[in-house]
Amino acid sequence: MKTFRCTCGNTLYFENTQCVQCGRKLGFLPDVLTLSALEPADQGQYLALAPEADGRHYKACLNYSAQDACNWMVPVDDPEPYCIACRLNQVIPNLEKPGNRALWIRVEQRKRRLVYDLRRYRLPVFPQSSHPDTGLAFAFLEDNPGDLEFADSHQGSQIMTGHANGLITINIAEADDVERERMRLQMNEQQRTLLGHFRHESGHYYWDRLVANGPFLARVRDLFGDERQDYTQALNNYYNNGPPANWQNTHVSAYASSHPWEDWAECWAHLLQITDTLETAVAIGLAPPEAMDSDMDKRIAQWVKLALKINLINRSLDQPDPYPFVLSPPVVDKLKLVDEIIRHSGFTP
Ligand SMILES: [Zn+2]
Ligand SMILES: [Zn+2]
Ligand SMILES: [Zn+2]
Incomplete structure (x- = not known):
């Protein structure tokens, strides 16, 4: 997660709703993925002050204005009340x-x-x-x-x-x-x-x-296994007998060994977690900018270094390791394929 900047110069964080320095109301602009200071305008609308917004107007998501359960904005030309x-x-x-x-x-x-x-x-x-x-x-x-x-x-x-x-x-x-x-x-x-x-x-x-039915299916089956094996039976087998011995050599978590679909979902979740945490680390100066390189080998190398640091800091605070996982070479290959598929998919709804 990036950090953001208020028009007054103060650093802002994703969940913020008000700048503690200048008092301006804040809102996240999902169309440009930035948290922006807001200037009240006519009819309950707001002028977004972040440069990325280019002077556009927004309204607060209904869960923001009515429930205080959201801090996202909706472009004024969007008829939907929710973000x-x-x-x-x-x-x-x-x-x-x-x-x-x-x-x-x-x-x-x-x-x-x-x-x-x-x-x-x-x-x-x-x-x-x-x-x-x-x-x-x-x-x-x-x-x-x-x-x-x-x-x-x-x-x-x-x-x-x-x-x-x-x-x-x-x-x-x-x-x-x-x-x-x-x-x-x-x-x-x-x-x-x-x-x-x-x-x-x-x-x-x-x-x-x-x-599913896409150009990557054969390569996914190659790495993750054939998802056509009976899902219910595979899950029952996992819950009754546990993961295979030495699952760490091939899977990112024990649960990932239960069925290829779960292996995919676990790797997907790890990739999102790793990418988000690296982005945070770069934003606050805990990792060099190349940690967000599009080259996955570089990114994984930076992640392994960062995860160790985070775990060690937590041990000093007597907290459990936040990232208690080992990325074995087969797991790294899976993460790389997930990343490649995300970047090269031409999915449109
Ligand atoms: Zn401010
Ligand atoms: Zn919302
Ligand atoms: Zn699942």
Whole structure:
């Protein structure tokens, strides 16, 4: 993630809504991927002061003006009330229920980070509401404990985070730190984060868009395995028997070994995570500019150095390693292929 600059000279960060130096209201302009100071104009509109905006006017996303749950803007000539991230929402939690609002706001923050990740890679992000067959949508749902006794006959009582036909479902309990850590330990995972769920599930969506029936399918099968093997059986096998011995030599995580689709989604999530963190490190002077080189070998080399530094700093703070993974040569090859596919795909919705 980049840092941004207010018209007063102050450094701004992605989640900011007001400049602490000059007091100006701020808004993120998704069309130019920049956070901008805003000058109120007529009819509730704003003049964006960032040079990238070229003097254009915007309105605040409805989730910004009415809910304080977003800080993105909508160009005034766009008739939609919601920003490009919020218009992906198909279902949001019941905000009347105590606690849900705080969880939802965390979920929305991570979703905006994901959309930034995707747009930085110039990946198309279109809502299912306008593109029913190829668009992306989100459902943020909660378990309904009262229904759990009927769980067998009552689908939807226990919400599974996952992806199906462009719809990404996130169980909002994943925004609860205690609950997420409990799940991480139960599932024996090295890392479990809310943003990680968004990145992983988006990998399944873009597999359908960029790989299925596309020119890269043979090469993907070569590296990740044949995805036509029975998915349910593969997952059951993984949950019953665990990952194969020495999975670290071939896979980025234990779960990635469960099925080629999961391997792809895990590598996709790692690539987004690595790229975003490198961009942050360059922006704040922790890594040299070549860390964002389009050459993946250079980028991975910089990442390995940076990940070690981040882990060591966290050990001094008595925190767990934020990046407890080893990138073996086969994993690096997979990351490089994912990067190549993203850059060379001609996907249009
Ligand atoms: Zn300012
Ligand atoms: Zn929004
Ligand atoms: Zn998955």
